[in-house]
Structures are given as structure tokens and as C-alpha cells.
Amino acid sequence: MTTAIRHRRRLAAVAAALVALSGLLVNLAVSASASVPPTPSGWSLVWSDDFNGSANTLPSSSNWIIDTGHSYPGGPANWGTGEVQNYTSSTANLSLDGSGNLRITPLRSSSGEWTSARIETRRADFKPADGRILRIESRLQMPNVTGNAALGYWPAFWALGAPYRGNYWNWPAIGEFDIMENVNGINSVWGVLHCGVNPGGPCNETTGLGASRACPGSTCQSAYHTYRFEWDRSVSPNQLRWYVDGQQFHGVNQSQFDATTWNNMTGHAGYFLLLNVAMGGAFPNALAGQTPTAATVPGRPMMVDYVAVWQSGTGTTPPPTDPPGGVDARSTIQAERYQGQSGTIVETTTDSGGGQNVGAITNGDWLRYDGVDFGSTPATQFRARVASGAAAGVSGLVQVRLDSPTAPPIGDFALASTGGWQSWRTIPANVSGVTGTHTVYLTFSSGQPADFVNVNWFTFSTS
Structure with a gap:
């Protein structure tokens, strides 16, 4: 979600059914499972959040940091992407729904200001042990809005290298894994790697190395899908892989990069995870001109069922979980x-x-x-x-x-x-x-x- 102008053909939008709720148009989400799936055989759970909790409350402060404003303190304006919304900690923009989902809802005020929400994990050490595979996964539904009403919507599930915290000017060298990106209500998921130098470099910045595909079966906007990223240190050269509903649609490997680029991206403490819905900015604007527009409809949330991180094998033991109560x-x-x-x-x-x-x-x-x-x-x-x-x-x-x-x-x-x-x-x-x-x-x-x-x-x- 850092600066990313991607030149891709626009896919046909799929119509979505709209309903009115509390004066705002919102999506009718397909029911989520409200829990993290069982740990796959041969893997161990490193970290997870199932977003269970009372309706209209914020996500766990033990797990998440809520980003606010138009930038990190001392960081690039508009989060480095040109997005226009103001991120808040208001439960109008960010809340649990009481049924096991996190809801991130962009809103537009009477004066025309857009607000939304962005959260990131407190942990910034997600990295596979040597010889293991790290699997980062979320089941979520993109904002259920398409066509002109969706112009400017930019939901994402992604990861940034730990050294970005407190620096904010070392992107893209520290690495970025865009596990799920979408813009303008298009029925497509993008998976993108950012690395190296900007502009140009081995990751072709500011575009990044990416691929996209339509969501299997139901559209990305009308149903929940599972988005997964794997960092594989069990093979040589190491591999990075992107999946939707278990189907791989993008991959890169270590041999595509010089040693310095790869080490800058993978040799630090690890990554932190982010969930957000931006409005406007470089990526949606590249496909549709200046966004959002007067036709863009507020109030369509991204719904997140769970986020989980697993590691293959027994490998390095993840940090112990806190005992009940602390x-x-x-x-x-x-x-x-x-x-x-x-x-x-x-x-x-x-x-x-x-x-x-x-x-x-x-x-x-x-x-x-x-x-x-x-x-x-x-x-x-x-x-x-x-x-x-x-x-x-x-x-x-x-x-x-x-x-x-x-x-x-x-x-x-x-x-x-x-x-x-x-x-x-x-x-x-x-x-x-x-x-x-x-x-x-x-x-x-x-x-x-x-x-x-x-x-x-x-x-x-x-x-």
C-alpha cells in the first residue's frame, strides 16, 4: 500500500445488491466462521486474532496498534500513497461487529471529508525460522461496492518490514508484501512485492512485482475469500507465494534478486501486518483518474473474519502466549x-x-x-x-x-x-x-x- 501506480487493464465490475442501514449503505456480508481454523497438520500457530468480542468495540489493544491521521509522525504525507482519508480510532470507522468480524468502514462527512481506519500488529517479528515456511492468512470480504460507487475504495491486507517503524523513509528496501489489494470495486485480488530502491530497481518501483486474478466462484466483493501469503525458507532458493482460496496466483524467488536486496528485505527481525481501507491515492487513480468522486458511496466496510500466522514444522518455538488475564x-x-x-x-x-x-x-x-x-x-x-x-x-x-x-x-x-x-x-x-x-x-x-x-x-x- 505504499506508493504504487500500477498500469493494468480495468476488469468489468460486477453488480452488487445494496441495502440501507442507519442512513448509510452497507454490505450484507456472508456469514463468517467467527474463529480461526484449526492449525493444519505439520504446522504450529504463531499468532492469531479471531475478532470475537462485543459489538461496537475496538479490536484488542494487546494485538493491534490503531494508526490515526494522514501520516506517521515524521513520515511521508498521506501515508506515502496520496490517499485522502483521515484515519481515526472511532468505532464508526473501526469496530467488532459482535459476530466474530472486524469491520473497517470508510465514511464521508457532510463537509466532504473521508475517514476510515488502519491497524497494524504490535508484533513485528513475523519471520520463518531457517528451513521453515511462514504462512500469513486472513479470511475477509472486500467492501461490497462496485462500479462508479466504488471509485477510490482501496482495501488491503499486507505486511511491512520491521525497520520501517520509527524510520518511515526506508521503503521499499525493508520490504512490503501486499497479500490482498483491491481498488475501485474490481473483481480482482492483487498480490504485490515491493523491495529494493525507488524508482526502478529489482522490484520495478513504484509498481512492484505483482499479479492479479478474479476471486474464485463468488466475486471478491460479494463473499468472503481466504487470502494467504507464504515465505518459504525450506527450499533453495527461498520462495514467496500468494494464494486466494488455496489457489496460487503469484510467486517470486530469491534468485530474482541480488544478495543485498534480498538481505535488506529478509535479514531483519521480521514483519508486522496491516489491515486498512484507504480512499483515493495512486493505485485507484491510475485505473480511474482522480478518486474518490461525487459518485463514490461511503459506508461499505471491509469485513475481516480472522488473521492468523502459522509456521511449518516444529522449528523455532513462537513466543509463549500470555496466561489468562495477562x-x-x-x-x-x-x-x-x-x-x-x-x-x-x-x-x-x-x-x-x-x-x-x-x-x-x-x-x-x-x-x-x-x-x-x-x-x-x-x-x-x-x-x-x-x-x-x-x-x-x-x-x-x-x-x-x-x-x-x-x-x-x-x-x-x-x-x-x-x-x-x-x-x-x-x-x-x-x-x-x-x-x-x-x-x-x-x-x-x-x-x-x-x-x-x-x-x-x-x-x-x-x-
Whole structure:
């Protein structure tokens, strides 16, 4: 979904039945299964979300980050694609439907402003272990709108390389897998790879290396279909493959790329997944001129039944799932897996084990972790993996608070420069004995208005 002007012939639109609901025209979706399918034999489940929950609520904040506005802070305007909508966290644009589906609904205000929604997984480490296959899949129904009423609709299910977070100017080198893209209500699914340099390069940017086909059986707009992407490290050269309803329609392999391009795309910590419905922008405009138009009808949602990631074989064990009600306080809690934050960014780390860290932390910033289970044996020590490239004289406190960011700290430690923002140290601090389940806040206090710490992970213990 980054800049992508694709020169393709326009396919004939298929008529769709429309109904009025709450003053808006919306699609009558085919019933979804409301659950993730059983794990295929020979595979293991890495991560999933079935979007079960109460109607008119937001998707799980433990799984998803909601993007808002017209760009990432400091990133390219209009999300780098020219799309016109304002992304919001309103349940009018983004909500569970109460029947096991996520609903992303573009709307147009009385003043003509378009709003919609875009979410991305908190996890950004989806990558197959050596010798394994990663399978990323979603069952969804595209917005049920066609013809002139659909001009400008741009639904997508896709993945971006982890180094994009906190940078926003390293596309397309870090890689992009467009698992499902569609524009203007055309009965077709596009699968596209973006990589290398822009313009041109081995992925022919800004177009990318893509293929498309009509959805099998029912149209893409009138029914749910299953869209799958596989990253295969079990064969040499490695392969990337795209499927709709189990039928492969696109593929590339490692031998098509120079070593630097392939490594830039696959050698980092992994990918995060995104779901969104954009309005207007380079891709729909390339096929239909300036979109959306006065004829474009708002209120047609993309309906998502589930998203799941599997890995073949036994391979590398995926991170353990959190226990019921939260996370074990004595486990290694990755800093970037917060449920809330203020003032920070997430970036790729060079610390042992790779992955990401939380950075750009300064006075007054905080991180929130819900449902941290300390058990019945009091935890008396806190340890955090931290780094600092702060200038001489700049230091601050890393504090632990329970249940409120303004509660008295139960423990803290001071930190000055460790020699660089990726020069990591594990620092302990005593905490007052804690039992039970709490919301844990990491808060940061400094006498200088400058970044003073990065955090990779933390944990609690009895000694």
C-alpha cells in the first residue's frame, strides 16, 4: 500500500445488491466462521486474532496498534500513497461487529471529508525460522461496492518490514508484501512485492512485482475469500507465494534478486501486518483518474473474519502466549508489547536476540502493561535491559508504578549514558513486595528535556 501506480487493464465490475442501514449503505456480508481454523497438520500457530468480542468495540489493544491521521509522525504525507482519508480510532470507522468480524468502514462527512481506519500488529517479528515456511492468512470480504460507487475504495491486507517503524523513509528496501489489494470495486485480488530502491530497481518501483486474478466462484466483493501469503525458507532458493482460496496466483524467488536486496528485505527481525481501507491515492487513480468522486458511496466496510500466522514444522518455538488475564511478571516482558504509551517510538534493536526496543524516551513519557500477574509470592526485584546515548550531564530515572502512572513508584533506578543508544545493560532495582495482578507502568523522569533512555525488556523476580 505504499506508493504504487500500477498500469493494468480495468476488469468489468460486477453488480452488487445494496441495502440501507442507519442512513448509510452497507454490505450484507456472508456469514463468517467467527474463529480461526484449526492449525493444519505439520504446522504450529504463531499468532492469531479471531475478532470475537462485543459489538461496537475496538479490536484488542494487546494485538493491534490503531494508526490515526494522514501520516506517521515524521513520515511521508498521506501515508506515502496520496490517499485522502483521515484515519481515526472511532468505532464508526473501526469496530467488532459482535459476530466474530472486524469491520473497517470508510465514511464521508457532510463537509466532504473521508475517514476510515488502519491497524497494524504490535508484533513485528513475523519471520520463518531457517528451513521453515511462514504462512500469513486472513479470511475477509472486500467492501461490497462496485462500479462508479466504488471509485477510490482501496482495501488491503499486507505486511511491512520491521525497520520501517520509527524510520518511515526506508521503503521499499525493508520490504512490503501486499497479500490482498483491491481498488475501485474490481473483481480482482492483487498480490504485490515491493523491495529494493525507488524508482526502478529489482522490484520495478513504484509498481512492484505483482499479479492479479478474479476471486474464485463468488466475486471478491460479494463473499468472503481466504487470502494467504507464504515465505518459504525450506527450499533453495527461498520462495514467496500468494494464494486466494488455496489457489496460487503469484510467486517470486530469491534468485530474482541480488544478495543485498534480498538481505535488506529478509535479514531483519521480521514483519508486522496491516489491515486498512484507504480512499483515493495512486493505485485507484491510475485505473480511474482522480478518486474518490461525487459518485463514490461511503459506508461499505471491509469485513475481516480472522488473521492468523502459522509456521511449518516444529522449528523455532513462537513466543509463549500470555496466561489468562495477562502476562507472567517473571517472564521477559518485551518493552514494545505495551498496551498504552505516551511520547515514545518503537525501533529495531541490535541487542542480542534482535527484535525491537522502545526509544526516544524523555521526561514525562510512560509505558503501560495490563494484567501483569505477580502470583502469591512477593516479587522484590525489577530488572530492565536499557541503553542510553544521552549527552554528558543528561540522565534520568526509570520508575515502576502500579495501576496508575501517578501512583508512588515502588522502585526505580537512575541511568546516564551507557555509550550509545544500542549499548545495552541489564540494571536491577529493588521493589516493594508485589503480589496479585496489576497494571504496570514504566514512567520516566529527568531534569533535562532530552531523550535519556531506550528500553528493550524488563522482568520481575524474588531475588
